[in-house]
Amino acid sequence: MKFDFRLGTIAEVLEVDAQIPEFDGRTTANKLMATLTAKAHLILIASHNDKPMAYKIGYEISDIEFYSWLGGVAPNYRKQGVATKLREQQELWALNHGYSAISVKSMNQYQAMLQLLIASGYQISGYQDNGSPENSKIKFIKQLSKTINENA
Numbered sequence: 001m002k003f004d005f006r007l008g009t010i011a012e013v014l015e016v017d018a019q020i021p022e023f024d025g026r027t028t029a030n031k032l033m034a035t036l037t038a039k040a041h042l043i044l045i046a047s048h049n050d051k052p053m054a055y056k057i058g059y060e061i062s063d064i065e066f067y068s069w070l071g072g073v074a075p076n077y078r079k080q081g082v083a084t085k086l087r088e089q090q091e092l093w094a095l096n097h098g099y100s101a102i103s104v105k106s107m108n109q110y111q112a113m114l115q116l117l118i119a120s121g122y123q124i125s126g127y128q129d130n131g132s133p134e135n136s137k138i139k140f141i142k143q144l145s146k147t148i149n150e151n152a
Helices: 010-017 027-038 082-096 109-120
Strands: 004-007 041-048 049-058 064-075 101-107 121-128 137-143
Touching: 004 082, 010 027, 010 041, 010 064, 027 049, 041 082, 049 082, 064 082, 064 109, 082 101, 082 109, 101 109, 109 137
Parallel strands: 064 101
Antiparallel strands: 004 041, 041 049, 049 064, 101 137, 121 137
């Protein structure tokens, strides 16, 4: 299956989000705009046959650190390397824009994401207790270096 990767819009993010049952409509245009306005940010979209089916959003939290905030892949397109390609593109973009680290949080209940982060060189840097293990978040950080695949 061929996928296209490009810069995207909030409308495209919401189109993908509507395809992801785990997200149950919690992401809104207002929430996205409120978080991204007045910050350096990046919205990446993956599409198949011109239909958005995955995204990755991040934003600056300091001059040297970029935060990988939200992302998702529609169920029919999972396990095909789409999330990995989006992550690699985000890391390369962050490196090329002067950031030396990327941080991310993932809910404990999303085991596939936790495994992907660890396998991708992210290190556990903290824990956010949200009242129960499945709702709590694990914090990760990755130091960026010139060894990131320039072809990402």
